[in-house]
Amino acid sequence: MDEWNAVDLHMHTCVGVTGDGETDVIENFSYHNFINSLKEYKIRLAAITNHNIINLVYFLVCRRLAKMIDTNILFGVEIDTDKETGENYHFVAVFQEPLKKCFVLAKTINENTKSKKITGKVRYNSAEIIELIKNYNVIIIPHGDKSKGLLRRPNENELRDALKKVRDGFIRVFDSPSDWKLARIKSLLDSEEYADFDDDFGGVLFSDNRDWKNYGKNYRNFYMNAEPTFNGFLHAITNPTERFATKEFIPVKRSYISKIVIKKGSNDARIDDCVINLDSGYNCIIGKSGAGKSLLHFLILKSILKEDDRRLSALKGAYGFAGENTVVLYDEKNHEIQPDKINCGVGERIFDRIITASTTRDTNDMYKVIDILNKGFKPKEKFISFVEKYKTTLKDYLALKNKANSLHKSILSNLNSFVTSVKVLCALKDIPTFEFRIPKILELLYSDEDVKTIKTIEDSIKLIKNTLSRLKDSDRVELEKELSNFENLFSAKLKQIQSKNNEIKLDSLKKDVVSISLNGVNSTISENATKKSEITGSMNQTISDLTKDILKMYKVKIGIQRFDLSIDCGLIDRCGDLIPNSGITFSENIDKRLVCELDVKQNSIFATRGIQQYLNNKIYDMSDSKESKQVIDTYYEKGKLTETDINKVFQNVDLNVNVYFDKQNVKELNPGDISKKYIQTYFENELMNGKNTVILYDQIENDVDKPFINETLLKIISEMKRKAQLIIVTHDPIVAVNADPVNYIEAIKEDNGHIRYRSFRPESDKQDELLEIAKCVDGSKIVIKERYEIYRGDKTYAEN
Amino acid sequence: MLKIEILRMNEGDEIRLRINDEEKAFNYDTIDSLIDVFVNMAPNELDIVCPDDLELDNYKALLQNVFNEVQKDDFKNTYNSLKKSETSNDQIMGLFKNQNSK
Numbered sequence: 001m002d003e004w005n006a007v008d009l010h011m012h013t014c015v016g017v018t019g020d021g022e023t024d025v026i027e028n029f030s031y032h033n034f035i036n037s038l039k040e041y042k043i044r045l046a047a048i049t050n051h052n053i054i055n056l057v058y059f060l061v062c063r064r065l066a067k068m069i070d071t072n073i074l075f076g077v078e079i080d081t082d083k084e085t086g087e088n089y090h091f092v093a094v095f096q097e098p099l100k101k102c103f104v105l106a107k108t109i110n111e112n113t114k115s116k117k118i119t120g121k122v123r124y125n126s127a128e129i130i131e132l133i134k135n136y137n138v139i140i141i142p143h144g145d146k147s148k149g150l151l152r153r154p155n156e157n158e159l160r161d162a163l164k165k166v167r168d169g170f171i172r173v174f175d176s177p178s179d180w181k182l183a184r185i186k187s188l189l190d191s192e193e194y195a196d197f198d199d200d201f202g203g204v205l206f207s208d209n210r211d212w213k214n215y216g217k218n219y220r221n222f223y224m225n226a227e228p229t230f231n232g233f234l235h236a237i238t239n240p241t242e243r244f245a246t247k248e249f250i251p252v253k254r255s256y257i258s259k260i261v262i263k264k265g266s267n268d269a270r271i272d273d274c275v276i277n278l279d280s281g282y283n284c285i286i287g288k289s290g291a292g293k294s295l296l297h298f299l300i301l302k303s304i305l306k307e308d309d310r311r312l313s314a315l316k317g318a319y320g321f322a323g324e325n326t327v328v329l330y331d332e333k334n335h336e337i338q339p340d341k342i343n344c345g346v347g348e349r350i351f352d353r354i355i356t357a358s359t360t361r362d363t364n365d366m367y368k369v370i371d372i373l374n375k376g377f378k379p380k381e382k383f384i385s386f387v388e389k390y391k392t393t394l395k396d397y398l399a400l401k402n403k404a405n406s407l408h409k410s411i412l413s414n415l416n417s418f419v420t421s422v423k424v425l426c427a428l429k430d431i432p433t434f435e436f437r438i439p440k441i442l443e444l445l446y447s448d449e450d451v452k453t454i455k456t457i458e459d460s461i462k463l464i465k466n467t468l469s470r471l472k473d474s475d476r477v478e479l480e481k482e483l484s485n486f487e488n489l490f491s492a493k494l495k496q497i498q499s500k501n502n503e504i505k506l507d508s509l510k511k512d513v514v515s516i517s518l519n520g521v522n523s524t525i526s527e528n529a530t531k532k533s534e535i536t537g538s539m540n541q542t543i544s545d546l547t548k549d550i551l552k553m554y555k556v557k558i559g560i561q562r563f564d565l566s567i568d569c570g571l572i573d574r575c576g577d578l579i580p581n582s583g584i585t586f587s588e589n590i591d592k593r594l595v596c597e598l599d600v601k602q603n604s605i606f607a608t609r610g611i612q613q614y615l616n617n618k619i620y621d622m623s624d625s626k627e628s629k630q631v632i633d634t635y636y637e638k639g640k641l642t643e644t645d646i647n648k649v650f651q652n653v654d655l656n657v658n659v660y661f662d663k664q665n666v667k668e669l670n671p672g673d674i675s676k677k678y679i680q681t682y683f684e685n686e687l688m689n690g691k692n693t694v695i696l697y698d699q700i701e702n703d704v705d706k707p708f709i710n711e712t713l714l715k716i717i718s719e720m721k722r723k724a725q726l727i728i729v730t731h732d733p734i735v736a737v738n739a740d741p742v743n744y745i746e747a748i749k750e751d752n753g754h755i756r757y758r759s760f761r762p763e764s765d766k767q768d769e770l771l772e773i774a775k776c777v778d779g780s781k782i783v784i785k786e787r788y789e790i791y792r793g794d795k796t797y798a799e800n
Numbered sequence: 801m802l803k804i805e806i807l808r809m810n811e812g813d814e815i816r817l818r819i820n821d822e823e824k825a826f827n828y829d830t831i832d833s834l835i836d837v838f839v840n841m842a843p844n845e846l847d848i849v850c851p852d853d854l855e856l857d858n859y860k861a862l863l864q865n866v867f868n869e870v871q872k873d874d875f876k877n878t879y880n881s882l883k884k885s886e887t888s889n890d891q892i893m894g895l896f897k898n899q900n901s902k
Contacts, residue, residue, distance in 0.1 A: 031878040057865040061875060063828070064835045068882040099827050100815055107858065 005044035010206035016051025019080035037215035044228035049076035054106035096230035235763035253280035256725035269324035279743035282721040287747030292755035347697035671703035701732035806850035
């Protein structure tokens with residue numbers, strides 16, 4: 001069955017009687033034209049409503065033909081009446097009665113009209129209309145002036161406005177025979193309000209067709225989201241703005257679940273074979289406690305989410321037995337739905353997770369809460385970045401400290417050597433030597449190694465040349481020219497480098513010759529003179545090295561001094577919106593005492609195991625540059641600042657994480673406030689993003705109060721179901737009835753423990769499905785009664 | 801020849817039809833089946849009888865009028881063309897079923 005069905009509850013098939021007793025002419029009626037019109041416009045529900053008369057024969061034969069094209073024809077009549085002002089208007093009455101009763105009704109109407117016709121004025125008075133309503137199951141549709149009809153060519157807003165009037169009771173203003181309602185009917189008939197309504201609105205939802213060769217001219221393109229039956233129409237007028245629409249305003253949905261097929265995988269399977277049909281709009285899963293509602297929710301999730309999806313893992317344990325069944329989902333094109341191929345939103349039980357997080361005080365539990373609210377949230381993002389930088393700083397500091405140590409050793413060694421040399425020179429001060437200072441040996445601009453490496457560029461040039469030869473002439477010539485220029489330039493530069501190096505090398509050789517000659521002269525004087533000459537020669541180098549090391553040491557010390565090893569909490573802490581403009585925020589903070597009152601001996605920032613016995617319990621403020629350096633230096637001195645130690649820094653530090661709803665910490669909020677805020681935000685988000693085509697929610701009403709369900713949740717569901725397929729598990733009568741599901745899925749647990757599911761529309765003609773809903777949703781009898789009171793009268797389901 | 805008797809049962813509250821000796825309720829389903837029969841009948845093949853009762857005469861008139869309407873070419877042609885497409889739909893479904901059972 002289609003979800004939306006074309007409806008026309010006002011069509012003429014035979015000559016009628018006008019209000020003035022004249023003949024109301026019908027043109028071009030034939031069964032052929034009638035059926036073709038229904039077929040062409042795919043009318044699924046129609047009513048034959050001739051003017052002031054009922055031709056039961058036509059009704060019966062048309063009904064039979066229409067049935068062959070799956071169109072339901074209802075029995076009706078268009079009646080003339082007067083307001084108290086004397087102004088004439090029409091209304092259409094459509095009946096649902098057994099054949100015998102229709103037979104009697106037809107006879108009554110026809111006889112009444114006949115007798116009225118004699119007077120020259122066919123008018124049914126209020127009392128006669130009320131008699132009809134008292135005795136028959138009827139829908140009354142006031143029929144205004146079509147030339148002024150609001151819905152002649154309605155836009156969406158006009159249509160919705162008109163449909164709101166339907167909801168206010170204007171389609172079925174006449175109802176059950178209780179006295180107060182009769183009084184109300186009378187007052188409505190005479191009221192100014194009703195008069196306005198008559199002019200503006202009327203029965204222009206339907207064709208009022210009289211010409212069967214031109215049905216299309218009168219066809220209103222009017223659709224109904226309900227079974228194409230009398231009951232379906234009744235059901236639809238309880239929520240007209242959602243259930244009626246002209247074709248262009250019918251929501252178009254894609255990528256939704258149209259069918260679930262469950263099969264037993266083994267004899268141990270506890271879910272019986274079944275096929276569950278779903279609507280593209282709002283599907284409501286109902287059933288008694290423990291019947292398997294949440295199980296079905298799980299089975300759907302299991303079929304459309306990835307196996308490792310977090311939202312599944314929490315449920316797997318509870319429904320392990322479901323593995324004995326195979327579940328296949330189909331989309332609207334009847335294609336099997338593969339996991340992760342449909343964008344699916346899942347409303348979650350956030351309060352339970354908040355309770356867990358508050359109880360365990362485990363940050364990860366609070367991050368699970370955050371994940372429900374914002375899937376893209378990256379925990380500890382700022383903290384992780386800070387720790388990485390801090391580790392790098394510590395490693396740089398460690399390298400500098402090590403360098404200072406090594407320089408210190410080098411300076412000491414050179415100093416010792418210098419002192420020894422001075423002592424020897426003092427002892428040899430009277431030994432004559434031939435002194436001649438040779439200038440410092442010049443250093444090469446490029447080492448021989450460097451020159452060798454640079455020369456490899458020549459090989460590269462050769463390689464490029466060879467490769468270029470593969471190119472076509474047009475591409476090659478320009479590149480070869482550029483390469484040739486480069487080769488010349490490089491060759492010149494290389495020669496220049498080599499020449500300069502050779503010059504320096506020649507100078508060095510000259511100096512070596514002079515030095516060797518001087519040593520030769522001194523060695524001819526004495527052995528001591530040789531020694532003195534050697535020491536004098538080497539001292540220059542020692543002094544030079546010493547000076548260099550001292551200078552380096554100075555720089556390193558300055559570097560160490562300038563190093564900032566403090567911990568800035570501002571670089572760790574963060575707060576902000578979890579969901580923009582929702583009032584849902586978060587904060588992540590490091591414990592300030594951990595940083596500002598750090599016990600050097602034992603703390604969770606640094607690994608102190610193994611050196612604790614060498615440390616006291618002194619407290620340092622790590623946010624202070626000076627004190628933090630003292631702490632790090634202490635660890636360095638105790639050999640506890642190796643790369644391994646640095647890698648463990650902050651490893652055991654956890655952050656304080658909090659979530660706030662409208663500036664109030666969720667841990668301090670009650671379940672109702674949390675759930676309300678979450679539901680509202682969740683759906684607002686879904687409506688804004690519009691990415692998810694299927695939204696599932698298990699027991700949405702949990703923890704929230706009735707006013708919220710009535711005022712907010714109904715509105716949310718109403719908006720959401722126009723955009724996505726909704727599948728909601730509920731126990732709540734308002735969610736199950738007043739939110740107006742198009743389709744119900746009932747979970748039934750048999751006496752043998754087996755579970756089965758069935759899907760149905762509440763307006764079914766076959767059995768009173770509302771009674772079934774009333775039976776398995778606590779408190780729904782009253783809600784159903786209230787919902788249908790205006791339209792349906794005192795039906796029996798509430799008493800059953 | 802199709803014989804239809806109109807009967808009053810349960811102290812006159814209920815109208816029933818005896819169609820070729822088979823008793824049926826006066827309801828939409830019965831009328832539908834009668835129409836299916838009427839459409840293939842010749843004009844003189846229907847015999848409706850009822851006790852001498854003014855009210856039952858009305859039922860007789862209704863059935864006779866339905867028969868007359870069904871006998872019209874317009875109805876017959878429309879009915880038969882729909883029946884034809886209904887049959888071919890059934891045949892297609894039958895083929896599917898056979899295909900699946902193989």
